[in-house]
Amino acid sequence: MKLICCNFKMNLLKKDIINYLDVINNKIKKDNLIFFPSIPYISMFNEAGFKVGSQDISFKELGSITGDTSILQLKELGISYTIIGHSERREYFDDDKYISNKINLALTNSIKVILCIGEKIKQEKIDTEFLKKEIDEAFKNNLNLINNNNLIIAYEPIWAIGSGEIPSNICIEETIFFIKKHIFDKYKININVLYGGSVSLDNIDILESVKGIDGYLIGGCSLKPENILNISSKLM
Ligand code: 13P
Numbered sequence: 001m002k003l004i005c006c007n008f009k010m011n012l013l014k015k016d017i018i019n020y021l022d023v024i025n026n027k028i029k030k031d032n033l034i035f036f037p038s039i040p041y042i043s044m045f046n047e048a049g050f051k052v053g054s055q056d057i058s059f060k061e062l063g064s065i066t067g068d069t070s071i072l073q074l075k076e077l078g079i080s081y082t083i084i085g086h087s088e089r090r091e092y093f094d095d096d097k098y099i100s101n102k103i104n105l106a107l108t109n110s111i112k113v114i115l116c117i118g119e120k121i122k123q124e125k126i127d128t129e130f131l132k133k134e135i136d137e138a139f140k141n142n143l144n145l146i147n148n149n150n151l152i153i154a155y156e157p158i159w160a161i162g163s164g165e166i167p168s169n170i171c172i173e174e175t176i177f178f179i180k181k182h183i184f185d186k187y188k189i190n191i192n193v194l195y196g197g198s199v200s201l202d203n204i205d206i207l208e209s210v211k212g213i214d215g216y217l218i219g220g221c222s223l224k225p226e227n228i229l230n231i232s233s234k235l236m
Contacts, residue, residue, distance in 0.1 A: 003215030046078030053081030160197030
């Protein structure tokens with residue numbers, strides 16, 4: 001069953017979360033659905049019986065890092081997943097240098113990782129060197145921890161995020177094939193790959209015809225509960 005990961009980013013307030021839960025409760029399949037709300041609302045989804053994750057974790061387990069949130073604290077809120085290396089974290093918080101370390105912290109704490117990778121600018125052909133570099137930097141010090149089940153790649157071309165545009169089917173298919181093959185050839189791990197970047201009700205049917213997609217990491221479209229009900233019913 002394909003995964004549906006809803007990344008709310010820094011959106012929605014408590015009243016919106018209450019309404020969201022009202023709209024979806026008892027109407028949606030929970031097994032393949034994971035919510036990544038802002039930290040104050042993680043426990044609301046958890047208490048309603050949904051799987052939850054954080055949008056990031058601190059690079060330290062505990063300590064003097066003002067403004068950061070520890071994985072141990074997030075675990076207390078009920079997370080079983082965390083996104084690592086989202087392009088917005090890489091851009092605004094210099095996260096490139098912490099990726100390997102954050103993956104290590106998550107996996108040693110039994111939290112599954114959704115690792116985001118993707119090129120900045122729309123390319124004529126796949127930028128295999130760039131993708132390999134992002135993958136290898138994330139994997140190199142964590143090989144003893146990563147397995148088929150605890151790390152998922154989200155292929156999110158940065159230019160597609162929030163733009164309303166998605167790559168062509170063939171481009172997504174070839175890129176996902178490349179990511180899976182590189183990881184299998186080099187690390188002997190069969191990895192699942194999500195697609196993210198402007199997933200919407202307008203393109204979900206097109207995306208569903210692409211081979212190799214194991215699920216979606218959805219931003220803007222996931223802010224409306226009706227959209228997620230709709231997408232969830234299509235993927236059943
Ligand atoms: P959009 O779906 O809003 O393009 O965001 C994608 C994303 O960044 C999910 O992590």
